[in-house]
Amino acid sequence: MEICVFATLFIFGTIIGSFLNVVVDRTDTKESPFKGRSLCPYCHKTLTWWEMVPVLNYFYLKGRCSSCHHKLSLQYPLVEFFTGLFFALAGWRFLRLPLINLHLFTALNLETMLLIINFIFWLYWIFVFIAISVYDLKKYLILSEVLFPAMMLSFIWRIVLGILLKAHDFIFLPQITHVLGSQSYVFGNYPYFLSLVLGIVISAGLISLLAYFTKERAMGWGDAFVALFIGLILGWPESLMALIIAFLSGGAISLVLMLFKKKTIKSYLPFAPFLTLGALSILLFGDIIMKGYLSILLI
Numbered sequence: 001m002e003i004c005v006f007a008t009l010f011i012f013g014t015i016i017g018s019f020l021n022v023v024v025d026r027t028d029t030k031e032s033p034f035k036g037r038s039l040c041p042y043c044h045k046t047l048t049w050w051e052m053v054p055v056l057n058y059f060y061l062k063g064r065c066s067s068c069h070h071k072l073s074l075q076y077p078l079v080e081f082f083t084g085l086f087f088a089l090a091g092w093r094f095l096r097l098p099l100i101n102l103h104l105f106t107a108l109n110l111e112t113m114l115l116i117i118n119f120i121f122w123l124y125w126i127f128v129f130i131a132i133s134v135y136d137l138k139k140y141l142i143l144s145e146v147l148f149p150a151m152m153l154s155f156i157w158r159i160v161l162g163i164l165l166k167a168h169d170f171i172f173l174p175q176i177t178h179v180l181g182s183q184s185y186v187f188g189n190y191p192y193f194l195s196l197v198l199g200i201v202i203s204a205g206l207i208s209l210l211a212y213f214t215k216e217r218a219m220g221w222g223d224a225f226v227a228l229f230i231g232l233i234l235g236w237p238e239s240l241m242a243l244i245i246a247f248l249s250g251g252a253i254s255l256v257l258m259l260f261k262k263k264t265i266k267s268y269l270p271f272a273p274f275l276t277l278g279a280l281s282i283l284l285f286g287d288i289i290m291k292g293y294l295s296i297l298l299i
């Protein structure tokens with residue numbers, strides 16, 4: 001049963017990942033990603049359905065276009081695969097929620113609806129983070145066409161969710177406020193709106209200060225918007241945990257690149273992929289990270 005859920009989410013994720021590649025590719029040409037069939041980026045041949053099967057197409061096409069034989073970027077299968085993987089992991093996270101039981105899902109009540117809509121937002125956030133990471137790696141810029149609408153929609157959802165959680169007594173699930181309020185992690189027990197405000201202000205503030213005082217050498221103003229988004233969706237203190245993971249992983253990779261003389265201290269390393277790593281680690285594994293942390297403390 002669970003395997004079916006993961007497999008379905010994985011396949012759905014690879015299809016969304018395929019769309020994500022189109023979004024990233026078409027941003028600069030200002031073409032709508034919804035219009036027209038998929039084309040080979042080099043000879044503009046329209047792809048047939050069997051050439052559009054995510055991930056697998058790369059292998060049976062042997063990484064080349066069937067018409068012009070131009071080498072296709074590894075970006076396509078990698079983005080498709082990772083979107084699928086993260087979607088499946090989101091399903092796994094959802095099934096780990098302490099309040100998931102059959103009792104809740106026998107009828108379509110308000111709790112169930114909120115959990116399902118929130119889960120759809122998890123998938124949307126995964127999409128947004130992968131899109132801005134790929135774009136930052138390619139162009140050293142933040143994909144504002146994807147990030148800004150996501151900020152607006154997520155802000156509205158977080159406010160609506162907060163009001164609904166305040167206005168309703170959830171008889172079946174007393175923990176639902178806590179679970180949805182902090183996106184289900186257990187790092188802190190802050191009231192919903194305080195967690196939201198602190199998450200936004202401190203995350204965006206921290207990266208803005210770094211961008212200002214390093215004159216955008218370490219990270220840019222675009223990264224401050226990504227940090228604001230992280231604060232908005234994760235709340236406080238989960239967003240700080242995400243930033244710490246981003247700093248540690250970014251620092252480690254910079255050091256390795258410097259040791260191998262690939263980069264100097266002055267050359268720019270895109271930071272959005274590390275922010276993504278931090279945010280998705282907390283979103284998908286926050287509970288496991290916390291359990292590990294607590295078990296270390298208790299030894």
Ligand SMILES: [Zn+2]
Nearest residue numbers: 040043065068
């Ligand atoms: Zn071609």
